[in-house]
Amino acid sequence: ETGVTQSPTHLIKTRGQQVTLRCSSQSGHNTVSWYQQALGQGPQFIFQYYREEENGRGNFPPRFSGLQFPNYSSELNVNALELDDSALYLCASSFTGTAYGYTFGSGTRLTVV
Amino acid sequence: AQSVTQLDSQVPVFEEAPVELRCNYSSSVSVYLFWYVQYPNQGLQLLLKYLSGSTLVESINGFEAEFNKSQTSFHLRKPSVHISDTAEYFCAVSNAGGTSYGKLTFGQGTILTVHP
Numbered sequence: 001e002t003g004v005t006q007s008p009t010h011l012i013k014t015r016g017q018q019v020t021l022r023c024s025s026q027s028g029h030n031t032v033s034w035y036q037q038a039l040g041q042g043p044q045f046i047f048q049y050y051r052e053e054e055n056g057r058g059n060f061p062p063r064f065s066g067l068q069f070p071n072y073s074s075e076l077n078v079n080a081l082e083l084d085d086s087a088l089y090l091c092a093s094s095f096t097g098t099a100y101g102y103t104f105g106s107g108t109r110l111t112v113v
Numbered sequence: 114a115q116s117v118t119q120l121d122s123q124v125p126v127f128e129e130a131p132v133e134l135r136c137n138y139s140s141s142v143s144v145y146l147f148w149y150v151q152y153p154n155q156g157l158q159l160l161l162k163y164l165s166g167s168t169l170v171e172s173i174n175g176f177e178a179e180f181n182k183s184q185t186s187f188h189l190r191k192p193s194v195h196i197s198d199t200a201e202y203f204c205a206v207s208n209a210g211g212t213s214y215g216k217l218t219f220g221q222g223t224i225l226t227v228h229p
Binding site: 040041044090102106 | 215
């Protein structure tokens with residue numbers, strides 16, 4: 001197993017800009033989810049992709065979007081960044097759902113100034 | 114909708130003492146339950162999970178948690194903690210099947226600090 005790798009580890013953006021965060025899932029894991037963890041909070045579910053289709057979404061606006069690729073990599077895109085978007089963004093992969101337990105990456109720390 | 118409440122935001126304890134981190138959940142459907150641990154500047158690591166069967170589940174490093182359906186709780190315990198157990202612990206729940214079974218709902222976290 002190669003684990004879940006996220007890039008970059010840290011990022012600083014200006015309010016109003018757009019950002020793309022990347023995740024490389026474990027081989028064979030066809031489910032990927034993204035979570036936002038604000039400082040001092042538990043992670044909040046953004047959305048889930050299964051076999052390249054979004055099949056679940058949390059309470060996040062449409063400016064949060066994603067892609068999943070056949071090579072087990074995925075992206076989280078955030079448009080029109082706001083100060084409140086500053087958080088740790090976690091990617092998690094699984095083989096068809098939580099029954100097997102998600103494997104989380106180390107996250108990308110996004111700071112919006 | 115599901116929710117998770119971790120009853121203690123911070124738990125200080127001395128090394129080799131027992132500890133209990135409390136977690137209650139709310140759900141209208143059957144659930145899977147999880148405990149994750151997060152060390153500073155790192156992602157989440159799965160500590161243990163309850164899917165079905167025995168209500169007492171154990172981790173390889175001495176933690177255990179018991180699923181109590183009537184009290185909707187999944188408290189985490191360790192009989193003797195080590196300095197290295199200092200971290201933040203998150204309780205999480207997901208649907209046991211259904212369209213959103215991939216989604217995890219987390220509690221706010223409990224910071225466990227083990228003092229020498």
